[in-house]
Amino acid sequence: MGLIALGINHKTASVQLREKVAFLPDTLTQALQAACDSTGVSELAILSTCNRTEFYGFGDNSQAVLSWLSQQRHLSLHELKSSVYVYEEQDALRHLMRVASGLDSMVLGEPQIFGQVKVAYQHAQQAGTLGQKLDRVFQQTFSAVKRVRTETAIGANPVSIGFAAVQLAKQIFSDFQQTKALLVGAGEMISLVAKHLKEQGVQQITIANRSLERAENLAQELGGAKVVLLSDLADVLSQADIVISCTGSQLPVIGKGMVERALKKRRYRPMAMIDIAVPRDIEPEVDDLDDVYLYTVDDLESTIEENRRARQQAAQQAEQLIEQCAAQFLHEQRAQAAQGLVTAYRQQADEFRVAELAKAQQALAQGANPHEILERLSRSLMNKLVHSPSVQLKQAAAHNEHEKLKWAAQLLGLNSKDN
Structure with a gap:
């Protein structure tokens, strides 16, 4: 399940529709819990202001969230779909960062939206719908907004x-x-x-x-x-x-x-x-x-007008910063996702080591030749470690899977010209 962002705002929906889907602060806890129970979304936060209502969460079915909203507000799916935008993974993270930085606001760079995003985060905490993954998303967003505010002049010049x-x-x-x-x-x-x-x-x-x-x-x-x-x-x-x-x-x-x-x-x-x-x-x-x-x-x-032009220039810098922050975060998340696989592989290798060491120790205790035992230990350990990769390499070669072979060479630290 990946990060999703779904919502409507002042650019996509009339004020009449925005009013219909808005959530009052004292109803958010119940709404968050009900939405998670009904949609299968594992973690969820709702941002609701006069200009936007947006859902941020982890799931694989944004349609379920949309259906839940239409039922809750007694609106047709057709009416909602014409105004709703949906983002996934890096696009969803980038959108949240842009919203929190004021880059998606009616008044470019306005600071109030950052406080409203923080309130949405707090409501999700209170409702128990903010898990570790969504918490990291918001923390990264807060960090990105801080950089935008300190490294650009997006909020320095009044535009109202x-x-x-x-x-x-x-x-x-x-x-x-x-x-x-x-x-x-x-x-x-x-x-x-x-x-x-x-x-x-x-x-x-x-x-x-x-x-x-x-x-x-x-x-x-x-x-x-x-x-x-x-x-x-x-x-x-x-x-x-x-x-x-x-x-x-x-x-x-x-x-x-x-x-x-x-x-x-x-x-x-x-x-x-x-x-x-x-x-x-x-x-x-x-x-x-x-x-x-x-x-x-x-x-x-x-x-x-001069300040608007200055903010537009600052906004371009802010967009670049957000792109960097979003890409870096997702890179770290993907690397972290591989940690489980790395741990399992190391554990498997260690089990091989322990098993072969036990055999060697038993043979030594029985008086076998130490040199022969070490030779047998190293050879047996090597065979166990390379068996599965060797089988997979042969199958890839048999099916002409050249990209898989090239990737396997990189994975195994082999020089591709030797293959």
Whole structure:
């Protein structure tokens, strides 16, 4: 039984289908155990995120896993087959490494998927479906991801507007963690910005939004933030070192006059203002003011495009690294698989040795000539060791199996030109 990988992702299936086959964390243990019992797969892990659901395991029948999934989710096999991809052996290992490294993600090089792969590994451990072979596969994958992250620049450059906005603000302030941030809006983009700010250590965050409830929900997700109505924006603007705005307003919500008054209250301490809304939230004239660093989504897009190109170059290096890691691991696994055969062969040879030695010792005890005993011992041991290979070589020659003969010569350490 070999390594298999089977699944669907954002490239092969609609969000509606991905939702149907997704597994909630609290159902994974039961699902893993049920899948192993029903399919004959000896070891199994399930990776389930918003963009993919994938099965990794050891077995010889990926069709059984697919059938189990269709039954569990009440989906037709035809519907699943049109969206499912299946990989085996080195291709399966390479796919897992690419997924864990972010090379197969919607956002190239994103780091979150690595944590999700680790969670899948932990769930398999808890369910008792992670055996030695699959454990080695995951450990090798973790090692490959570490190399990709340390030896390439795949994750060095931000490629999302939200993250790029935070990174830009971080470059302006040397004491970034001590800054006060004002987020205008509470939609998806601002939610991502807020989380990036938190990850970068910014603790003082204020959220201004038309709907107080939506702002409070975001504040709760962050573990605490100040919340104000958008109508109170002028009152809190002077307290902000960083302003990042993204509302759905058709007209600017921050004007030049509002910023001038805020600067006066701040005694003209610098402000970074990043407008990622389209149409713009901040009047362009604000850029005329001293002590204000104003950036728009166009400024970020040019940076992001450069970073995308940089990530593409890094991705090529990462692909080469993964290819090396996958090939090396499978080479080691195949060599290890031969260890049992080597052990059995050595044991057989040792049994021959012990048997012949016992005969020799018995003959010596009976007073036989030592020279004759040694001659008989060596000849008998040689005959036993070469008997089986000799028979196989004669059969190969009789059937014109030239490749087998050539391989046998290499195996026996013989010079092929002598055969």
